[in-house]
Amino acid sequence: MKLKKILPQLITLLFIILIFGFFTMNAQENMDTRGIEFGFGFLNKAASFDIQFSLIDYDGSMSYARAYLVGLLNTLLVSVIGIFLCTILGAIVGVARLSPNYLIRKTATFYIEFFRNIPLLLQIFFWYFAALRALPMPEDAPLLLGSSFMTIKGLYTPAPIWNNFDVFMIALIISMVIIFFFNKFAKRKQEEEGIQYPKFLISLGIFILFPALTFLIGGVDLSWSFPKLKQLALTSFTFEGGLGIPPELIALTLALTLYTATFIAENVRAGIQGIGRGQKEAAASIGLTPSQVLKLVILPQALRIIIPPTTNQYLNLTKNSSLAAAIAYPDLVLVFAGTAMMQTGRAIEIVGITMATYLTISLAISALMNWYNKRIAIQEK
Amino acid sequence: MNKINLFKPSKENLNIFLIIGALFFLLGVLDFCLNNFQGKNITFFLPGFISFFTPLIFGMIGLYLIRIEFSGIRLLDNLNKNINTSNFNAALSISIILLIIFSVAPLLNWFILEATFVGDSKEACTGDGACWVYIKTWFNRFMYGMYPNAEQWRVNATFIIVLGLMGAGYFSPLRYKKYLTFYYVIILPIISFLLIYYLISGGEFGLVWVETGAWGGLSLTFIVSFFSLIFCFPIGMMLALGRRSDLSVVKYSSLSFIEFWRGVPLITVLFMSAVMFPMFLPDGTYVDKLIRVIVAITLFEAAYTAEVIRGGLQALPRGQYDAAKSLGMGYWRLHFLVILPQALKLVIPGIANTFLALVKDTPLIFVVGLLELVGMLNLAKTNPKWLGFSMEGYVFAGIIFWIICYSMSKYSQSLELKYKTDR
Numbered sequence: 137m138k139l140k141k142i143l144p145q146l147i148t149l150l151f152i153i154l155i156f157g158f159f160t161m162n163a164q165e166n167m168d169t170r171g172i173e174f175g176f177g178f179l180n181k182a183a184s185f186d187i188q189f190s191l192i193d194y195d196g197s198m199s200y201a202r203a204y205l206v207g208l209l210n211t212l213l214v215s216v217i218g219i220f221l222c223t224i225l226g227a228i229v230g231v232a233r234l235s236p237n238y239l240i241r242k243t244a245t246f247y248i249e250f251f252r253n254i255p256l257l258l259q260i261f262f263w264y265f266a267a268l269r270a271l272p273m274p275e276d277a278p279l280l281l282g283s284s285f286m287t288i289k290g291l292y293t294p295a296p297i298w299n300n301f302d303v304f305m306i307a308l309i310i311s312m313v314i315i316f317f318f319n320k321f322a323k324r325k326q327e328e329e330g331i332q333y334p335k336f337l338i339s340l341g342i343f344i345l346f347p348a349l350t351f352l353i354g355g356v357d358l359s360w361s362f363p364k365l366k367q368l369a370l371t372s373f374t375f376e377g378g379l380g381i382p383p384e385l386i387a388l389t390l391a392l393t394l395y396t397a398t399f400i401a402e403n404v405r406a407g408i409q410g411i412g413r414g415q416k417e418a419a420a421s422i423g424l425t426p427s428q429v430l431k432l433v434i435l436p437q438a439l440r441i442i443i444p445p446t447t448n449q450y451l452n453l454t455k456n457s458s459l460a461a462a463i464a465y466p467d468l469v470l471v472f473a474g475t476a477m478m479q480t481g482r483a484i485e486i487v488g489i490t491m492a493t494y495l496t497i498s499l500a501i502s503a504l505m506n507w508y509n510k511r512i513a514i515q516e517k
Numbered sequence: 518m519n520k521i522n523l524f525k526p527s528k529e530n531l532n533i534f535l536i537i538g539a540l541f542f543l544l545g546v547l548d549f550c551l552n553n554f555q556g557k558n559i560t561f562f563l564p565g566f567i568s569f570f571t572p573l574i575f576g577m578i579g580l581y582l583i584r585i586e587f588s589g590i591r592l593l594d595n596l597n598k599n600i601n602t603s604n605f606n607a608a609l610s611i612s613i614i615l616l617i618i619f620s621v622a623p624l625l626n627w628f629i630l631e632a633t634f635v636g637d638s639k640e641a642c643t644g645d646g647a648c649w650v651y652i653k654t655w656f657n658r659f660m661y662g663m664y665p666n667a668e669q670w671r672v673n674a675t676f677i678i679v680l681g682l683m684g685a686g687y688f689s690p691l692r693y694k695k696y697l698t699f700y701y702v703i704i705l706p707i708i709s710f711l712l713i714y715y716l717i718s719g720g721e722f723g724l725v726w727v728e729t730g731a732w733g734g735l736s737l738t739f740i741v742s743f744f745s746l747i748f749c750f751p752i753g754m755m756l757a758l759g760r761r762s763d764l765s766v767v768k769y770s771s772l773s774f775i776e777f778w779r780g781v782p783l784i785t786v787l788f789m790s791a792v793m794f795p796m797f798l799p800d801g802t803y804v805d806k807l808i809r810v811i812v813a814i815t816l817f818e819a820a821y822t823a824e825v826i827r828g829g830l831q832a833l834p835r836g837q838y839d840a841a842k843s844l845g846m847g848y849w850r851l852h853f854l855v856i857l858p859q860a861l862k863l864v865i866p867g868i869a870n871t872f873l874a875l876v877k878d879t880p881l882i883f884v885v886g887l888l889e890l891v892g893m894l895n896l897a898k899t900n901p902k903w904l905g906f907s908m909e910g911y912v913f914a915g916i917i918f919w920i921i922c923y924s925m926s927k928y929s930q931s932l933e934l935k936y937k938t939d940r
Contacts, residue, residue, distance in 0.1 A: 266911050
């Protein structure tokens with residue numbers, strides 16, 4: 137009996153060791169013959185290539201490690217924007233799919249069936265190479281909303297110029313901390329004494345009031361820099377000032393949002409449908425108002441169904457953002473696994489680091505969501 | 518004639534309200550159409566902001582006037598029930614109707630009315646619409662990549678034979694049914710591989726050898742997805758069983774294998790297969806690019822399949838295991854005869870989604886330089902003779918992929934219904 141348990145494990149172990157051993161041995165041999173030394177020392181060398189779009193200061197004289205950071209931040213930027221937008225869109229479409237209005241229901245269904253059945257890469261290409269290329273040149277671009285320009289070279293919007301931005305940020309953080317403790321306090325009051333505070337309104341008030349105060353007494357000042365057309369050469373124009381969002385980022389965000397939102401919409405629909413009618417009726421029969429029914433009975437239960445698959449979609453979005461490499465948006469894959477690898481030729485280290493980075497992000501997000509999921513799970517008594 | 522109160526639509530003056538309401542509604546649509554397609558603004562006398570919203574306002578008034586309960590006209594009642602229950606709903610309905618009008622007309626123009634269908638060069642495309650001549654000219658390339666034109670019958674023949682063999686299994690007589698799994702999992706892949714090796718690749722029996730680098734287009738999409746689909750399923754099944762195993766070494770190695778592949782993007786996996794994998798092989802060995810890609814995609818999707826199947830395994834009640842064990846079944850018989858058939862039935866939608874994701878992921882193989890449909894489009898787009906038709910190409914590929922994926926998902930839904938058993 138013992139043997140029956142140990143033997144398969146031994147065989148598996150042997151198999152794994154053999155494969156890994158075979159690979160490492162070959163890698164060692166190959167690197168020896170090519171005269172490459174395994175190591176991460178190259179990260180400190182000057183990268184000597186430029187990156188089109190960067191959130192932090194970067195130029196070619198900085199190290200490969202810095203280039204890696206630029207790529208990572210760009211990946212995170214597009215992921216965060218995408219997750220934010222696709223959650224909103226997905227929630228709206230998911231609710232719309234259950235609407236009693238025939239037209240709305242069918243439109244939502246059409247949207248979902250249309251966008252989820254076309255490869256994401258194709259959608260990215262479509263937005264970048266076909267749709268955004270049809271936009272006007274900077275000199276012909278019409279004014280949007282009185283301040284922005286949508287051109288073939290990207291979207292130009294006014295950029296905020298802050299004075300004493302850190303004071304503002306600190307006020308924001310303090311207001312969030314206050315809101316957190318206030319909500320805890322309100323919850324305890326409700327559970328112990330049954331007193332209900334208008335939690336949302338007070339929270340919103342604190343959230344607006346505190347940062348607003350800094351404008352009056354903290355010396356915080358906000359002004360806007362507007363994009364202005366500038367002539368570079370006879371036929372070449374560009375915009376100066378303001379915030380320039382490159383078309384690669386727009387195309388990528390658009391495609392990721394529209395694609396992932398279809399999946400989130402389906403999750404939302406399944407979550408709402410997964411709650412029995414009885415729950416709603418029971419809640420109404422004990423005298424809760426419709427908004428209370430939604431807030432206290434439906435949503436907490438629906439979220440329990442919605443969150444786990446939605447987390448998966450967030451992860452998918454983050455991983456799919458690596459398709460950026462196809463349209464030359466300088467994300468982690470393009471900057472590091474692309475350009476940096478071409479220059480250094482260190483395939484194993486660089487692909488390894490890239491994969492490890494994504495693995496860390498994935499495991500971190502799923503750990504966070506597991507924690508949250510456990511917190512809202514049914515606590516059976 | 519009763520007195521008419523315009524603000525309270527009632528049943529007594531049904532016809533009058535109907536006519537006035539319909540007129541208002543049509544006026545809204547007319548205003549919208551004239552505004553958008555003719556450039557005329559019939560409400561120019563109103564301030565800009567209101568003038569912009571007039572179609573919506575007219576439409577809402579119209580729908581308000583015909584919102585009469587129990588009118589006795591079935592069409593009207595249905596209309597009211599479905600799109601016109603309240604002012605808010607009416608506003609949404611009108612916005613959607615106007616949006617449809619706004620988008621359908623230009624699309625129709627672009628697709629058909631102003632499009633060019635006849636001709637054989639770029640010069641034929643003079644209209645404002647799509648240039649389908651481009652697709653017609655490049656059609657062979659989009660389907661077969663760089664595969665020589667004279668040899669393309671070989672690709673067609675292979676696909677027809679493989680499809681026939683798949684169908685043969687489906688329509689096989691009842692007494693062979695028990696070998697069906699064996700046939701699909703082992704015999705069919707071997708036959709297809711041999712067919713592809715000898716017929717598409719060639720080199721023997723007097724056929725010209727065509728290297729895999731020349732394969733491409735939609736046929737390559739099919740080849741890659743076909744093999745990955747067939748191989749990822751059994752591997753995923755074994756991984757799912759491994760992850761639920763009592764043996765800790767098996768369990769944790771399956772777990773880390775699954776989590777590794779699920780944690781990294783496919784594009785980096787393909788990078789790995791392209792640049793990192795050759796470093797791990799003995800010097801001088803060469804594995805064909807296509808095979809490396811298929812192996813990479815298979816392992817990647819197998820991890821996802823494993824998680825889906827695990828969900829099915831977990832959903833089965835303990836009693837099933839206990840009952841099978843009490844009949845004296847061992848591990849393998851228990852799983853293959855009792856557990857897996859039930860678990861797989863439960864997870865048909867999940868498996869279908871994984872397979873769909875696989876098909877949608879195939880365009881990524883451009884990373885290693887293999888050009889399937891989307892890759893060929895990007896190549897054709899840069900051809901100096903055919904600049905500026907990327908839109909047509911992407912729309913064409915979008916339609917093809919959409920048809921493939923949509924029919925797959927519909928098929929999975931029908932399978933789900935077919936194998937649904939009450940529990």
